[in-house]
Amino acid sequence: MTAHPIAANDGGSPDRREEVLAAAAECFMRRGYEATSMDDVADMLGATKGRVYHHFRSKPELFFEVFRRAISILAREAGVHETGPGTAAARLRRMARAHVLCMMETQTFQRNLTLGVDLYRFGETSAEHRATLEELMDLRRAYEDAFRRTFAAGKADGSLAAPDPSLAMRTLLGAINWVAVWYSPRHGETRAHRETLADGIVDQVLQGYLA
Amino acid sequence: MTAHPIAANDGGSPDRREEVLAAAAECFMRRGYEATSMDDVADMLGATKGRVYHHFRSKPELFFEVFRRAISILAREAGVHETGPGTAAARLRRMARAHVLCMMETQTFQRNLTLGVDLYRFGETSAEHRATLEELMDLRRAYEDAFRRTFAAGKADGSLAAPDPSLAMRTLLGAINWVAVWYSPRHGETRAHRETLADGIVDQVLQGYLA
């Protein structure tokens, strides 16, 4: 891996590595991890796999990067609200709303989270890849823990009424993770449309957990 | 397909075709549709793929049978409660409870429902398989409609308070479908344990939809 202008990423000019990553996310989502070939990813870019292998050493590493990106988007957009102002219920609402928007706007990346968990649970991988997978599972657990802690905080400050924070975390995340499964962007849809939809979903879902 | 003693299935003696189907469900769940080889299915049975091909013409047909089985279990166990006694809220609770138990007890089959939807949305299939997939998607839609109708009925009889029955159906099913993703049976677990867990989940989740 020679000097890539990855720093230019922040500056604005589109990065080639980023294009490969996005194409891979799309392919993995559509066909699953093992069924996706490096040729599929290349085809989606209108290139050959020489280009893919130039940016990523192997298929597992490509997938791991997709996973890492997915969870890092969630942590940045949603997890960050754990430490905001207001009651636990208010913070939970901001977290859930941002999470839903991520499911809609970075769907191709987010759907690969489940794929990664299955790979961890059932896949046969080398020791090195196993270690990376463990690390990625830790990232995911850490993200989920923010929801668990917020449910516990809501029990303490009286704003939330879930008797079992772990179970509440699971049912809430189930409801909002599922958005990535059924959501499909409409033609001409704007950010405002998605925000309205996200508010509707979150209002609906949080109703059951409020004190 | 020559004379199989499929009728013996009802009688009690284990059916060979059924064994292949169960092994296939497990493999498809673990590795995904395309990544699962007919050899994988055979290996899980301690056999070779000659046996698999004797019972199922092709890999797609094998998968379709797994999908069909999954949805038919749900329709029988949960969908049937749509027409039971009591308020819409009471019926919805019985449906959701049975659904959760299915997610736990026939997990390997149920997890393939999402796989099938992805295959339908993104897969490249022959015209014949396409037609079968359409039919399977209809079965799934019909099952989901039972939930949608019950939410609408609850609006009418005043037992449920979801403003948008379609959205309520999606968030509720998301929360309870997700059980199949995180649930893992504990050692020595009994049906009673699962029923208690299912009741906890359903109590938690339905809270938000009650009038």
Added chain:
DNA sequence: GTCTATAAAGGGATAGAC
């Protein structure tokens, strides 16, 4: 930085033995 060509391995499906 991306291409073509190729090696080595594994997949779906069938034929025919038993």
Added chain:
DNA sequence: GTCTATCCCTTTATAGAC
């Protein structure tokens, strides 16, 4: 009803041209 052997195609990954 299940197994072995086989055909043909696709896959991962690398080497080396440009």
